[in-house]
Amino acid sequence: MDPKVKLELERLRADDPLGRSEDPFADFREVLLLGLEHRFRYRHSLGKSSRFFLALEEGVLLATRCERCGRVWLPPRPVCPNDLQVTRWTELSGKGTLESWTLCPRAPHYARTGEPYLLAYVALEGVSTLFLHQLRGVGPDALQHGMELHAVFGNEPVDHPLERFWFEPLEL
Amino acid sequence: MDDVVVLGCGLSPFRSSRFDGSIRDWVAEAVLAALADSGLEHQQIDQSLMAYESDHLAGQIGQGVIWHDTLGLTPRPTARIEGCGATGGLALRSAFAYLRAGLSRCLLVVGAERVGKSVSTATAGEIFAMSSDTDWELPVGGHFTAYYALLMREHMRRYGTTEEQLALVSVKNHGNARYHPLAQKPKELTVDEVLASPLIASPYKLLDCSLLSDGAAAVILANRSWAQANVPRFSERPVVALTGSGCATDYARAGDRPRDALAHFTAKRLAGEAAYAMAGISEPLEEIDVAEVYDSYTGAELMAYEALGFCPPGTSGPLSEEGVFSLQGELPVNPSGGLLGFGAAAGATGVAQAVEITAQLRGEADPRRQVAGAKRGLSDCHAGTCTVAAVHIFERKDI
Ligand SMILES: [Zn+2]
Numbered sequence: 001m002d003p004k005v006k007l008e009l010e011r012l013r014a015d016d017p018l019g020r021s022e023d024p025f026a027d028f029r030e031v032l033l034l035g036l037e038h039r040f041r042y043r044h045s046l047g048k049s050s051r052f053f054l055a056l057e058e059g060v061l062l063a064t065r066c067e068r069c070g071r072v073w074l075p076p077r078p079v080c081p082n083d084l085q086v087t088r089w090t091e092l093s094g095k096g097t098l099e100s101w102t103l104c105p106r107a108p109h110y111a112r113t114g115e116p117y118l119l120a121y122v123a124l125e126g127v128s129t130l131f132l133h134q135l136r137g138v139g140p141d142a143l144q145h146g147m148e149l150h151a152v153f154g155n156e157p158v159d160h161p162l163e164r165f166w167f168e169p170l171e172l
Numbered sequence: 173m174d175d176v177v178v179l180g181c182g183l184s185p186f187r188s189s190r191f192d193g194s195i196r197d198w199v200a201e202a203v204l205a206a207l208a209d210s211g212l213e214h215q216q217i218d219q220s221l222m223a224y225e226s227d228h229l230a231g232q233i234g235q236g237v238i239w240h241d242t243l244g245l246t247p248r249p250t251a252r253i254e255g256c257g258a259t260g261g262l263a264l265r266s267a268f269a270y271l272r273a274g275l276s277r278c279l280l281v282v283g284a285e286r287v288g289k290s291v292s293t294a295t296a297g298e299i300f301a302m303s304s305d306t307d308w309e310l311p312v313g314g315h316f317t318a319y320y321a322l323l324m325r326e327h328m329r330r331y332g333t334t335e336e337q338l339a340l341v342s343v344k345n346h347g348n349a350r351y352h353p354l355a356q357k358p359k360e361l362t363v364d365e366v367l368a369s370p371l372i373a374s375p376y377k378l379l380d381c382s383l384l385s386d387g388a389a390a391v392i393l394a395n396r397s398w399a400q401a402n403v404p405r406f407s408e409r410p411v412v413a414l415t416g417s418g419c420a421t422d423y424a425r426a427g428d429r430p431r432d433a434l435a436h437f438t439a440k441r442l443a444g445e446a447a448y449a450m451a452g453i454s455e456p457l458e459e460i461d462v463a464e465v466y467d468s469y470t471g472a473e474l475m476a477y478e479a480l481g482f483c484p485p486g487t488s489g490p491l492s493e494e495g496v497f498s499l500q501g502e503l504p505v506n507p508s509g510g511l512l513g514f515g516a517a518a519g520a521t522g523v524a525q526a527v528e529i530t531a532q533l534r535g536e537a538d539p540r541r542q543v544a545g546a547k548r549g550l551s552d553c554h555a556g557t558c559t560v561a562a563v564h565i566f567e568r569k570d571i
């Protein structure tokens with residue numbers, strides 16, 4: 001190690017990964033490893049989806065409805081991909097049914113959730129698409145396809161506005 | 173029309189870490205091997221296409237131009253091709269278009285990615301998760317194993333597909349990798365070992381998931397008339413032609429797709445149908461001899477069998493148990509070991525599939541994984557949860 005090079009991690013001697021008797025790269029088997037880090041911070045706009053996130057403050061779920069084809073999109077789309085019509089916001093009941101789910105024993109470090117956690121596709125009442133979110137207040141053994149769920153809003157401070165709510169079974 | 177033919181193929185070893193070289197070193201290894209295989213000089217190449225997914229994984233923007241100049245190809249034209257997991261397949265398709273359009277007569281496709289231990293597994297997972305929707309899927313703790321799991325659980329519910337049937341794909345592909353000297357994880361596994369590996373997102377365990385690899389792959393393609401005039405002894409070698417290319421897309425978030433399509437890769441079905449139409453294939457199981465499909469997860473391979481018309485929807489699990497897709501089966505799939513056993517280096521993957529299919533059709537694969545008498549092969553890769561699919565057909569077309 002050269003203490004004068006702060007980014008140096010390690011130096012080592014590599015073998016030919018192909019194990020050839022005559023290594024064509026024999027002159028190039030000394031290796032120096034550095035520790036590099038990049039940090040980026042974004043001033044990220046949620047754009048025309050922002051109203052969905054703002055409505056969560058009132059405990060309300062919104063989706064976008066296309067007046068022409070009647071499709072209701074969530075995540076919201078200001079332009080309906082079916083016919084490129086500009087959509088309108090519509091309020092949801094927050095109730096839905098369980099379409100598919102998966103149990104994850106370990107959470108990715110960016111997830112800010114307890115472990116284990118359940119992820120689910122929820123078919124929300126009045127919505128044409130499936131919505132991905134966490135299921136809480138229930139274990140995997142009690143889950144059934146088609147069971148009734150509802151959105152539950154928390155009071156704890158969160159990082160991302162999507163974490164303001166999750167889904168739980170309507171009755172257990 | 174002039175055939176598009178494969179003149180040379182090369183691979184770097186796929187490994188969990190290649191600290192002995194940088195990504196441009198692996199690119200050079202793969203391209204030197206492809207040039208040696210083709211008998212061409214690098215000056216005979218008139219265009220390159222560089223396939224890689226992530227600037228984040230590489231810690232370098234504009235890699236394609238760097239690789240191009242590393243290979244001594246300036247001042248010839250180059251372009252970067254990107255489509256997440258479909259990157260390599262899209263590069264093949266672009267190469268086909270360049271050659272057919274007369275923009276190039278002899279073209280180099282390079283795919284490479286640094287997905288190994290340069291970053292932690294957690295960081296690699298986060299970077300890949302950034303290819304899902306960062307406003308809607310990432311913030312709820314979404315990650316790719318979970319997205320694929322949500323689709324597979326629907327397949328299991330609807331068709332009765334079992335975790336044992338998933339595990340068999342892992343056993344097969346890790347086993348096939350034993351016969352590829354450049355494979356990352358050759359291993360003789362049992363179904364019980366796969367089932368006992370740590371759960372990631374039910375039904376998927378660690379051994380149901382593809383690898384994280386450092387790797388590079390290169391293919392040299394040309395118009396047949398150019399090859400006949402410029403490649404020494406062209407007519408004396410087996411000739412492999414690219415005879416079909418299909419590509420299709422689907423909604424990026426699987427939840428936005430039609431609800432009854434959750435257990436199916438619709439884009440892959442459409443891409444396959446387009447490639448089959450071009451190549452004149454009507455009965456894929458009978459007319460294709462060998463296939464490399466995108467086994468990002470064991471269940472994704474089963475869903476690929478169905479999407480590509482190897483079997484009807486819902487029957488991939490039982491057919492897998494019968495060994496239809498094993499090396500000795502009716503249609504061997506992933507003889508290289510696939511993403512599970514050979515390795516998964518995003519941008520390199522689709523190109524490495526073409527390398528394997530070419531070796532198989534030439535009859536040059538290791539005899540232990542060579543599909544006897546293979547004359548027609550398929551390669552298939554996709555992005556996300558099959559958001560972009562690219563399917564290619566290769567055929568032995570000697571003079
Ligand atoms: Zn509409």
